[in-house]
Amino acid sequence: MLIVDLHLKGNLVIVVGSGNEGMKKVSSLLTQDCEILVISSNSNPQIEKYTKQRKIKFKKIKLNDASFLSKYKPYLVMATTTDKALNRKIVEKARKMKSYAYASDDPEISDFSHxxxxxxxxxxxxxxxxxxxxxxxxxxxxxxxxxxxxxxISSEDIYQIKLQKFARFEAKQVLSTQLDRKKFLYGVMNDKRVKGLLKEGKYKMAQGRVKKMLKELT
The missing domain is CATH 3.30.160 (Double Stranded RNA Binding Domain)
Known part of the structure; x- marks a missing residue:
């Protein structure tokens, strides 16, 4: 088994089923900046809340087979119903559509484990x-x-992660080689001034420090 971080940004992910397993999968998808469509024969307060907040879309249909998938072009399909046979049909249909497929009750037929x-x-x-x-x-x-x-894992660590993303983007604009960018990013991570600013929660000032450090290199 190879553990990978699947980039879902901008892609359609369909979660079939609105029970406990389905809602767990929806919750895990909310931070992935993807389009989430929940398809189920039943709704629940959590789905209604997420729909109202425009975090997900919901389609209520009676689930007899997997033919409903033909209307969509999903990147990933997650079958979480309580009907194992139906989940298998959904996985098989998703694969025919060249989509990644997952069944919450059957890891053997899934393309990955969750x-x-x-x-x-x-x-x-x-x-x-x-x-x-x-x-x-x-x-x-x-x-x-x-x-x-x-x-x-402290708030300073979280700020540092966000700052590294900012610093990497800025570095790509002016530093031509990966080695130079790597050295710069480690320099930012170990800079005492940056550490002090992040410890105090002064993220904007830390961004300014990054720009100054980069300017000194060019």
């Missing part, structure tokens, strides 16, 4: 996976480690 994810400030995502062998144990390990990670 890890138990620890989300920290919508910036750091840590996946815990057993490769589909035991989702229950993945959740148990998540519970055991989540509080530790949230205590040890």
């Amino acid at each position: 890890p138990s994810v620890i989300n920290i400030a919508d910036t750091v995502q840590i996946g815990i996976s057993t490769g589909g062998s035991s989702p229950a144990m993945a959740r148990k390990i998540k519970i055991k480690t989540e509080s530790f990670l949230k205590k040890n």
Whole structure:
């Protein structure tokens, strides 16, 4: 098994089913900047809330087979109904459409396993996976480690991640080689002035410091 970070930005992801498994998948997708469509025969208060907030779209249909998928061009389809046979049909249909497919109740037919994810400030995502062998144990390990990670990944770390993204973009405009950009980014990460500003929550000033450091190199 190879754990990868799948980039879903701008792509359509269809979640079939609105039960507990379906809502877990929707929650994990909300930070991915993708188009989320939930298809189910039933709604629930959480779906109505997300729909009202325009975070997702919802289509209510009676689920008898997988033919409904033909109307769409999804990048990823996640089947989370309580009907295992239907989930398999949905996966098979998605594959015929050249979409990635996942069934919450059958890791063997899925293109990937869905890890138990620890989300920290919508910036750091840590996946815990057993490769589909035991989702229950993945959740148990998540519970055991989540509080530790949230205590040890500070707000300064979160700011530094955001600043590194900013610094990388700025560096690409003026530094021609990957080696030069790498050295610059490590310089930003280890700069005492930057560290002090981030510790005080002065992110805008830290951005200014990055620009100054970059200017000194050019």
